Amino acid sequence: MADTIKYVLDETHLPKHWYNLVADLPVPPPPVLHPGTLQPVGPDDLAPLFPMSLIMQEVSTEREIEIPEPVRAIYRQWRPSPLYRARRLEKALDTPAKIYYKYEGVSPAGSHKPNSAVPQAFFNKEAGVKRIVTETGAGQWGSSLALAGSFFGLEIEIFMVRVSYNQKPYRRALMETYGARCTASPSNETVCGRAILAERPDHPGSLGIAISEAVETVVQRDDTKYALGSVLNHVLLHQTVIGQEAMLQLEMAGDYPDVVVGCTGGGSNFAGIAFPFIGSGLRGGPKPRIVAVEPAACPSLTKGRYAYDFGDTAHLTPLTKMHTLGSTFTPPGFHAGGLRYHGMAPLVSHCARLGLLEPTSVPQLACFEAGVLFGRTEGILPAPEANHAVRGAIKEALRCKEEGKSETILFNLCGHGHFDMQAYMDYFAGNLTDVTYDESELAMALAGLPSVGA
Numbered sequence: 001m002a003d004t005i006k007y008v009l010d011e012t013h014l015p016k017h018w019y020n021l022v023a024d025l026p027v028p029p030p031p032v033l034h035p036g037t038l039q040p041v042g043p044d045d046l047a048p049l050f051p052m053s054l055i056m057q058e059v060s061t062e063r064e065i066e067i068p069e070p071v072r073a074i075y076r077q078w079r080p081s082p083l084y085r086a087r088r089l090e091k092a093l094d095t096p097a098k099i100y101y102k103y104e105g106v107s108p109a110g111s112h113k114p115n116s117a118v119p120q121a122f123f124n125k126e127a128g129v130k131r132i133v134t135e136t137g138a139g140q141w142g143s144s145l146a147l148a149g150s151f152f153g154l155e156i157e158i159f160m161v162r163v164s165y166n167q168k169p170y171r172r173a174l175m176e177t178y179g180a181r182c183t184a185s186p187s188n189e190t191v192c193g194r195a196i197l198a199e200r201p202d203h204p205g206s207l208g209i210a211i212s213e214a215v216e217t218v219v220q221r222d223d224t225k226y227a228l229g230s231v232l233n234h235v236l237l238h239q240t241v242i243g244q245e246a247m248l249q250l251e252m253a254g255d256y257p258d259v260v261v262g263c264t265g266g267g268s269n270f271a272g273i274a275f276p277f278i279g280s281g282l283r284g285g286p287k288p289r290i291v292a293v294e295p296a297a298c299p300s301l302t303k304g305r306y307a308y309d310f311g312d313t314a315h316l317t318p319l320t321k322m323h324t325l326g327s328t329f330t331p332p333g334f335h336a337g338g339l340r341y342h343g344m345a346p347l348v349s350h351c352a353r354l355g356l357l358e359p360t361s362v363p364q365l366a367c368f369e370a371g372v373l374f375g376r377t378e379g380i381l382p383a384p385e386a387n388h389a390v391r392g393a394i395k396e397a398l399r400c401k402e403e404g405k406s407e408t409i410l411f412n413l414c415g416h417g418h419f420d421m422q423a424y425m426d427y428f429a430g431n432l433t434d435v436t437y438d439e440s441e442l443a444m445a446l447a448g449l450p451s452v453g454a
């Protein structure tokens, strides 16, 4: 028997629709509120930031939303992405469990992010938008939107969290190669950036600050819109191609997962692999356990409060109900930059409240240990973010060994780590530690949550 088994779908199996979990939820998610009036926002309130087509996806309750053909044409370059059975990893762990992973690192940008960047660029182009401004943490979203912008002839401007801007010059180079402009955040280009730098000139930045800078920049020009690479309903929606394909591939394998594992930063790749399975369970199908793995240093699902909060630090965004560490919380500078966000997608948070998923957190070193074992057995070097999912899957496989169960585990390998080799070098040099967040800063950030009546 081959060491690695690869399940490949042909192009005819490329999904024709995105799957909207909202249609199948027993309880609808809480409304998004206007920060001034505290009343539910309507589509028009969001119009300065997004084209109406994306806003309608954001508030949609339809189960299936058609993927436009020009988007499918680009998806075809790397989709359907492969599903592998990790036979060598199973052997190394000596587990009776079967481990499958869906590999999203085959996209040109190296992660799942183009699944949403491409449709977002497409719908903006269709609406006559000329320029999109966004933020990026580790640079994965920025490079994905830069790629999509170059395909559709859009100007792309990116605020990159300063600590990552300095740690990851190659991601920045990739964005610039695709034709985007990239600025370290906090920057001197915005009112909120200047205010933060005045207080702390060496501020490492955060996604919350970069979002504020991007939103502030967007509202200054009519031909410009904003884009977000995670958190929002329409971003999670676009990622559901992952889980839909994985379902078909597991059918080829004659299997169905007992456990589905994903890592959570803002929640989009996790939703991508998990929502189609959660939805199928809600419609009467089998109900696998759904495990969300987040970093112990930025634990919004396991340690955050479920409350209305802003998406950004300067409080320019609407209020959404989500698991949050508080919008003024600055996560410590660990190496999975894509997971350094104070909040969790409202839809993922809502699912956690409904008991549809199990959140768990893991420290940095355990993740790198898992990633190195994965690299040595399966050959693919995961992104530091993806290592959280690898760690989660390994933990499940070891549990199966202890319990003598041959369960089927599916996880999403959301990206490769070829731009993150400094992190691996630091790990091997013994320079990485299990960084922890500042408890008093967290308490302060939570105390500062906006007060919204029931």
Ligand SMILES: *Cc1c(COP(=O)(O)O)cnc(C)c1O
Pocket: 111, 112, 113, 140, 141, 229, 230, 231, 263, 264, 265, 266, 267, 268, 269, 270, 338, 339, 383, 385, 386, 414, 415, 416
């Ligand atoms: C951005 C990113 C993440 C975190 O974002 P989610 O929306 O939670 O998926 C995780 N992994 C990789 C590889 C990323 O690029």
